[in-house]
Amino acid sequence: MRSCKQVAARLSASLDEPLPLGERMSLRLHMMMCRYCSRYFKQIRALREISRGYEISDTQALDEQHRLSPEARERIRKALLDANGSDDP
Amino acid sequence: MLFRYAIARVRKREVAEDLVQETMLAALRSAPSFKGQSSERTWLVGILKHKLLDHLRRAPREQASEDLxxxxxxxxxxxxxxxxxxxxxxxxxxxxxxxxxxxxxxxxxxxxxxxxxxxxxxxxxxxxxxxxxxxxxxxxxxxxxxxxxxxxxxxxxxxxxxxxxxxxxxxxxxx
Known part of the structure; x- marks a missing residue:
């Protein structure tokens, strides 16, 4: 009989690799008897669903830490100007 | 937007800034070949994604014994x-x-x-x-x-x- 700790690890792995039928059955059996593992599985699948297609850059409420600093902005602008200049014939 | 994308994946400001800069430079170089099949934003994120994966591949590997x-x-x-x-x-x-x-x-x-x-x-x-x-x-x-x-x-x-x-x-x- 596998512990919840082992089952939880395999439930997570099942999202990343195909598991053999026998193992899938035994995980399902465990989940029928264990609401915590069953919840864990449901919730990590939900975690996957909400992560797919999630764009970090979409969030509106930005704080300072997540913005390019004015200095970096200026540096990049310069680099772009330089690059542009040197491309001219 | 690019910066946030990068910082979420590399965490170090300087590295994220460099990646954004490299992306913008690469974009500038390849701008003539940008045909507008995708939005500009998607195009830029695509370039950044490449730069980022390159960076991660080059990054030194932690020891196998590290605490995972x-x-x-x-x-x-x-x-x-x-x-x-x-x-x-x-x-x-x-x-x-x-x-x-x-x-x-x-x-x-x-x-x-x-x-x-x-x-x-x-x-x-x-x-x-x-x-x-x-x-x-x-x-x-x-x-x-x-x-x-x-x-x-x-x-x-x-x-x-x-x-x-x-x-x-x-x-x-x-x-």
């Missing part, structure tokens, strides 16, 4: 492998939550709080949808290690979201 978050996993289970921190029933629909900016901030904060390598494999796997074998190459780990890291990242994030957002009453259903 074992203690983190241990903290969730007792010594007989039973749940010590019981997953609670979530009272909010995750899909509903995603529409709210507050929730997005919580999710991002949880990612920031997670150990760096764990957060990185999670983002690359679940947000960027990289396949396991590709991810193994980028991170320089075996597939077994990758599954372990992803599991620990999920444990941690699930718990963090539960505490900060889905806040359910765990004690109500203690056995």
């Amino acid at each position: 978050g074992e203690r983190l996993e241990e903290s969730f289970f007792d010594d007989r492998g039973r749940w010590k921190v019981h997953p609670a029933r979530w009272t909010v629909d995750p899909h509903e939550a995603l529409r709210q900016d507050d929730f997005r901030l919580v999710l991002e904060r949880c990612l920031e709080e997670a150990p760096e390598r764990l957060a990185r494999v999670f983002v690359l796997r679940e947000l960027d949808e990289l396949e396991s074998d590709e991810l193994c190459k980028i991170m320089g780990v075996s597939s077994t290690n990758l599954w372990v890291m992803l599991h620990r990242a999920r444990l941690k994030l699930r718990r963090c979201l539960e505490l900060s957002w889905f806040g359910a009453d765990v004690t109500a259903d203690e056995p």
Whole structure:
């Protein structure tokens, strides 16, 4: 009989690799008897669903830490100007 | 927008800034070949994604003996492998939550709080949808290690979201 700790690890792995039928059955059996593992599985699948297609850059409420600093902005602008200049014939 | 994309994946400001700069330079060079099949934004993110994966491939590999978050996993289970921190029933629909900016901030904060390598494999796997074998190459780990890291990242994030957002009453259903 596998512990919840082992089952939880395999439930997570099942999202990343195909598991053999026998193992899938035994995980399902465990989940029928264990609401915590069953919840864990449901919730990590939900975690996957909400992560797919999630764009970090979409969030509106930005704080300072997540913005390019004015200095970096200026540096990049310069680099772009330089690059542009040197491309001219 | 590019900066946020990068910082979520590399964490170091200087590295993220460099990546944005490299991306802009590359974009400038290849601008003539940009035919507008996609939006400018998608195009730029595409370039950045390449730069980022290149950077991660070049990054020095941590020792195999490093702590891959074992203690983190241990903290969730007792010594007989039973749940010590019981997953609670979530009272909010995750899909509903995603529409709210507050929730997005919580999710991002949880990612920031997670150990760096764990957060990185999670983002690359679940947000960027990289396949396991590709991810193994980028991170320089075996597939077994990758599954372990992803599991620990999920444990941690699930718990963090539960505490900060889905806040359910765990004690109500203690056995």
